[in-house]
Amino acid sequence: MERERLNKYLAECGICSRREADNLIRTGRVIVSGQTARLGAVVEEGQEVLVDGKPVARRDRKVVLLYHKPVGVVCTERDPHEKRTLSNEIKYPLRVTYAGRLDKESQGLLILTNDGALIDEMMRGANGHEKEYIVKVDRKITEDFLKRMAGGIYLRDLKVRTRPCRAEKLGEKTFRIVLTQGLNRQIRRMCGELHYRIVGLKRVRVVNLQLGDLKPGEFREASAEEIRELWNCLKKSGNEGDSHGSIGKNCPDSGAGANLK
DSSP: OOOEEHHHHHHHTTSOOHHHHHHHHHTTOEEETTEEOOTTOEEOTTOOEEETTEEOOOTTOOOEEEEEEOTTOBSSSOOTTOSOBHHHHOOOSSOOEESSOOOTTOEEEEEEESOHHHHHHHTOGGGOOOEEEEEEESSOOOHHHHHHHHHOOEETTTTEEOOOOEEEEEETTEEEEEESOOOTTHHHHHHHHTTOOEEEEEEEEETTEEOTTOOTTOEEEOOHHHHHHHHHHHHHHHHHOOOTTOSSSSSOOOOOOOOOO
């Protein structure tokens, strides 16, 4: 979306007519990127628009959301046996779905979008897209543990060896790991094979998109620049094949710390 008059944008979102949109703006009921809008304002791609505190968006607009999934939220839209599902937790005017799950006990960055092509590209495990995690375990981390994690672990229940990856010690019981595949509960299974139990797991990066300072339960729209860089990274990693054993080969390292709160 190019720069567009705010009243026209609200009308095309189906909120009201342009004249009524001007009244909403005049009475301070429209917020654009955290600022109360003024008459004659324009809106650009990636800006958040709220009317009476609720986000609005065009139904045909492609969006990418960065969501800090809290522990306890299940990556499903509906499940009669779970109280905390994505559809219950996230209130957004467009229907979005996740590209890459996080298990119920884990927290961190979850990508949500209504762009089917982007989901397909991100879910192709063979392309080796990077996902970065901060992990806290119940025992002291040794050099042997890091070496074996980085070299690949044979998962007996899945009968598969994990791809080589990067594992880096951050604290006595905390490490960073960057994966280029997405097996079910992969890090938990890898640690379990080495007799370590995970007590905290947070995803802090998916390709170039970073969790940053989003608090659990918060989400934001990715900027147009972030989405362009994401597509560039996906295409690059798809052309180069697997990016085993390196942090940030296809995109910059996040430089994330070890905070698991």
